[in-house]
Amino acid sequence: xxxxxxxxxxxxxxxxxxxxxxxxxxxxxxxxxxxxxxxxxxxxxxxxxxxxxxxxxxxxxxxxxxxxxxxxxxxxxxxxxxxxxxxxxxxxxxxxxxxxxxxxxxxxxxxx
Amino acid sequence: xxxxxxxxxxxxxxxxxxxxxxxxxxxxxxxxxxxxxxxxxxxxxxxxxxxxxxxxxxxxxxxxxxxxxxxxxxxxxxxxxxxxxxxxxxxxxxxxxxxxxxxxxxxxxxxxx
Numbered sequence: 542x543x544x545x546x547x548x549x550x551x552x553x554x555x556x557x558x559x560x561x562x563x564x565x566x567x568x569x570x571x572x573x574x575x576x577x578x579x580x581x582x583x584x585x586x587x588x589x590x591x592x593x594x595x596x597x598x599x600x601x602x603x604x605x606x607x608x609x610x611x612x613x614x615x616x617x618x619x620x621x622x623x624x625x626x627x628x629x630x631x632x633x634x635x636x637x638x639x640x641x642x643x644x645x646x647x648x649x650x651x652x653x
Numbered sequence: 654x655x656x657x658x659x660x661x662x663x664x665x666x667x668x669x670x671x672x673x674x675x676x677x678x679x680x681x682x683x684x685x686x687x688x689x690x691x692x693x694x695x696x697x698x699x700x701x702x703x704x705x706x707x708x709x710x711x712x713x714x715x716x717x718x719x720x721x722x723x724x725x726x727x728x729x730x731x732x733x734x735x736x737x738x739x740x741x742x743x744x745x746x747x748x749x750x751x752x753x754x755x756x757x758x759x760x761x762x763x764x765x766x
Contacts, residue, residue, distance in 0.1 A: 584757040
């Protein structure tokens with residue numbers, strides 16, 4: 542059974558700083574997803590990583606996937622307040638078809 | 654753009670009532686999912702469906718049932734609502750054989766009193 546763990550679960554950072562959120566998963570998963578959730582809102586898809594070594598960037602966020610290490614990272618560059626949200630990673634296990642397993646989420650607060 | 658809509662943003666029901674939550678997607682997705690989200694517990698899968706009239710139990714199906722009579726619509730039913738079913742309910746959909754990326758609806762915050 543696929544398990545997905547994120548760390549840290551809570552992250553408070555200053556504007557302008559860089560930081561990385563880590564997503565580890567327990568079994569083979571060639572697909573990794575990152576989502577963002579604003580307070581009281583639903584989940585919005587950020588990145589879909591479909592192969593080892595995949596890297597995707599959007600604005601100040603960059604996601605990467607290392608399937609050998611069973612690790613994905615979400616790197617934040619020069620954080621701004623608008624990035625404050627909860628970030629979820631999710632993996633897909635081949636034997637589970639199209640079902641995703643979500644991590645616990647990382648609550649990010651960017652302080653001025 | 655993919656659009657997933659849910660019938661209500663907020664709902665208040667009494668213990669013992671039968672509750673219907675509806676989800677509609679407009680992208681011809683084969684897969685549809687129902688999750689609940691609670692503080693500290695993340696997203697937990699209740700039921701999902703790969704096709705019309707097909708359903709599969711997720712991790713926490715107890716106290717819930719689902720219906721999928723049409724491809725675009727997936728309903729979650731609480732047969733007899735209880736206070737421990739107070740939660741945020743999220744519907745999602747995805748294609749069967751592409752990236753499996755799930756698209757989420759806006760959520761329904763259900764309070765059972």
